[in-house]
Amino acid sequence: MSSREDEALALAAVDALTGQLALAPKPGLPDPRDLGARATSPDHCSLRWSAKALAPGLAAMAAAARRTGEPSPQLRAELGAIGRCTEHSVGLAGGGHRGALWTLGLLVAAAALDPGARSKDVATAAKKIAAHSDRRAPRRPSRGSSVSAKYGAAGARGEARAGFPHVRRALDALAVSRKAGADEAEARLDALLTVMSTLQDTELLYTAGPSGLRHVQAGARGVLEAGGTTTDAGREALFALDTDLHARAWSPRGSAGLLAGALFVDTLPVPAGPRAA
Template sequence: MRTSALREQRHPTLTPAAIGRAATLALHDELSLTPKPGLVTLIDRGSHDDMDAHTFMRSLFSLRRYFVQIAEAGLAGAEFDVLERFGIAAEARMRAATGGINTHRGAIFMLGLLCAAAGAVLREQDEAPRPADLQRALRRRWGDALAQRSQRTSTLPGGIAARRHGLRSASEEAALAFPVLFEAALPALSTALARGLTPQQARLDALFHIMAVLEDSNLAHRGGLAGLRFAQRTAQAFLDRGGVARPGGLQEAHAIAGEFVARRLSPGGAADTLAAACWITRVCGGS
């Protein structure tokens, strides 16, 4: 009896409300991290003149109900067009909260899909999902629809940049069930935590791992292909030198952040992917 109660306490049954709350917390995990190269933090604007932490907090609060709602849709077995309608409505609420500024469009898409996938997993099992369960649910439930969506001609800045430079777009990344998230970001975050890094250090380390491999269309939009490759090389070199855990690593990360601001680069896709990894560690029982 005691063993059963303990197991239940460690792996409580998830609900759509808990899934959605984890998404809101994960977005705050990402916002509160510093130094983030070119990205908005609680203390600076990064490479952005039109937004700051207050803008992000207004956006974040406007999305709280959306993440719960889309998890409920996944639990109910909703088709992709239903999820897409929820996402469009969420973006409208975000823009109303921010005065038209795009703070979380990528997260609405990525974290929304993941919340729906977690809801879909709840239909089949009571225990906390594993990352592989989430990926399978994405492929099984909405893989075909996401593949079709990835063939649309995007009119958004990131999609236009991806097409211009022959990069894998955010839609194509989703159609593949987010390989960078599951194969790079999450292992990097988990490994860093297992090595004894603090949650902040681990998230920063994971962010650089993501930047090193992601074809981030936000970077390509702001800095062209040269800007994207500069960001990838810089991130990989930082990791090759030992990353945030080495002596002087945090100071170097601050210096890199300054370089990104000077070049007006902002790895928004990497930020969304980091938030998604933080969400998975919460939903799947990580720290």
């Protein structure tokens, strides 16, 4: 049974995901502008609704971590089982968010293992959980794993086993943008572009191949090099990239899920002082 602490972590993760969905303009990704179009409005509404269906599963993952008390193979197997049940529930609610569930599930479990952890420590704990194999997972290869094998990309599993480097990069970008005077939406968009600029997104590799991935990475870097979303040149580059990716039907979904992970970690309480040795 989950506690209030577990439910609070789950709701914070869902809020991070819905916060990511609320950003606009997100190049090639669903955002609130879809609500004004007949063709895309139902899809965006479904994504917002199905995000809430993650909450019970995420709370169960936090409870499992708190009960287990360590990033063990047992915890990894339990998280996998809960994740598969949650995917089914989300599918009934409209679908989507599979990548975000993987990222948020591991980070929620890591946060539950050590409620006083700093963001770097949360990512490290998630890395330790992800290092174990889920022996009960279906043996059929997923699209992401097939693309990772074909192109040598880290993929979602590799990102987790490396300690979520792109979540950490997004957190750094948020801090830099806020310090420079960006409002919250601008800081979050800059963080998204920071992830897009280097992530080997398996969704993009599947739909656009290596050249398409490089095109998207270069476009994201172009926005940041123009000054980011707080400058006129940066906003112009952002809208140009958004138009380009929507025209090509290329969607950097992996970056969106990792941004949601960063926004979740960003909400965790900051410890008052240095951690005890």
